[in-house]
Amino acid sequence: MANLRRLCAEELPGQFELVIIDVLEKPQLAEEDKIIATPTLVKEQPPPVRRIIGDLSNSAKVLHGLNLQSIHKAKQGGGSN
Amino acid sequence: MITLKTIPVVEKLKIGIPGFDQISHGGLPKDRTTLVSGTSGSAKTVFAVQFLASGIQQADQHGVFVTFEESPRDICQNMLGFNWNIQEWEKQGKWAFVDASPQVGEETIVAGKFDLGALLARIKHAVQKVNASRISLDSLGAIFTKFNDSNTIRRELFRIATALKAMGLTAIMTAERTQEYGEVSRFGVEEFVADNVIVLRNVLDEENRRRTMEVLRFRGTSHQKGEMPFTIVPGHGIIMIPLSAIEIKQTSSSTRVTSGSPELDRMCGGAFIAIQFSSYPGPPAPVRR
Ligand SMILES: Nc1ncnc2c1ncn2[C@@H]1O[C@H](COP(=O)(O)OP(=O)(O)O)[C@@H](O)[C@H]1O
Ligand SMILES: [Mg+2]
Numbered sequence: 464m465a466n467l468r469r470l471c472a473e474e475l476p477g478q479f480e481l482v483i484i485d486v487l488e489k490p491q492l493a494e495e496d497k498i499i500a501t502p503t504l505v506k507e508q509p510p511p512v513r514r515i516i517g518d519l520s521n522s523a524k525v526l527h528g529l530n531l532q533s534i535h536k537a538k539q540g541g542g543s544n
Numbered sequence: 545m546i547t548l549k550t551i552p553v554v555e556k557l558k559i560g561i562p563g564f565d566q567i568s569h570g571g572l573p574k575d576r577t578t579l580v581s582g583t584s585g586s587a588k589t590v591f592a593v594q595f596l597a598s599g600i601q602q603a604d605q606h607g608v609f610v611t612f613e614e615s616p617r618d619i620c621q622n623m624l625g626f627n628w629n630i631q632e633w634e635k636q637g638k639w640a641f642v643d644a645s646p647q648v649g650e651e652t653i654v655a656g657k658f659d660l661g662a663l664l665a666r667i668k669h670a671v672q673k674v675n676a677s678r679i680s681l682d683s684l685g686a687i688f689t690k691f692n693d694s695n696t697i698r699r700e701l702f703r704i705a706t707a708l709k710a711m712g713l714t715a716i717m718t719a720e721r722t723q724e725y726g727e728v729s730r731f732g733v734e735e736f737v738a739d740n741v742i743v744l745r746n747v748l749d750e751e752n753r754r755r756t757m758e759v760l761r762f763r764g765t766s767h768q769k770g771e772m773p774f775t776i777v778p779g780h781g782i783i784m785i786p787l788s789a790i791e792i793k794q795t796s797s798s799t800r801v802t803s804g805s806p807e808l809d810r811m812c813g814g815a816f817i818a819i820q821f822s823s824y825p826g827p828p829a830p831v832r833r
Pocket of ligand 1: 582583584585586587588589590591622623624625626776777778779
């Protein structure tokens, strides 16, 4: 969770909406969305819908899953685009 | 002073599959998980569904079906051929699906450590919803391929099996194997549900498909040994004919018929003995290895 907040704040300042669901309290929501693993991050918008599973300790994979390129990397790399 | 020692007895649950309760000496170990392993097409899914269907039809025991491979929709469709109307049972609150099958267009990326807490929460929810006493999980291989992290999945399935036991559920987990005679299952699944293992086989035997079931082990309780033949009958499902029910009717005879060769007749002590066989319409006798 901390990993996710940090990533969103760093990479998507002010541009994200985060909805948190506790599957233990609301298992019927997990059933509707067919969630199996915990934690699961579902990227609903923009398409394609993607599920990113795990504690998000692997930032590179998370960014890839969110279709984001790290701002830091882009800057470090000279940032021509 | 009298010392009494109690030996825990493994209770069994009659599951209601014809013949199975005999070969297993009374059914599946109650409140435990049994691994049902078999190659593709060996009737794992039919067995897993029939375990719940028999409970509903014969004992008013409700069931939860966790599917990792086929969609609930496909299962409902396929099983109509056995006169199991799952959708009707769902409406009556006797059957609940937990759908863990691959979703169309779903892309999954693993980025760090995870557990199957969400799946367990859904299972618990479904069990409470229909007040289930039986549960089938079919088939474990699919979840190993989905996450590609065998250690985590094994650990989590063990956690699920422990939770099922605590809830007092009698469970079946199915798993794939690649060969008819070889390792018990892929991904070493049997290592965490090692107590009770059943193997289903579908072997080509002199150009005939032969289906057999073998109880490999039941911890702390007896069962018949060896492979038992079974058939899949439309409208009924798996039907097994246990050995004790097979009677080969043979009338002994002392009527001698000549072989046609005086020399051969002399060697046989007079002539051939006429033997009458009454044909038995069942499957072949079990094979022991
Ligand atoms: N509705 C049906 N009616 C008759 N036979 C069926 C039906 N569904 C499956 N079978 C038979 O059962 C066999 C085993 O099916 P299945 O349980 O799906 O195998 P597995 O799950 O081990 O891959 C099939 O090959 C088929 O011969
Ligand atoms: Mg199957």
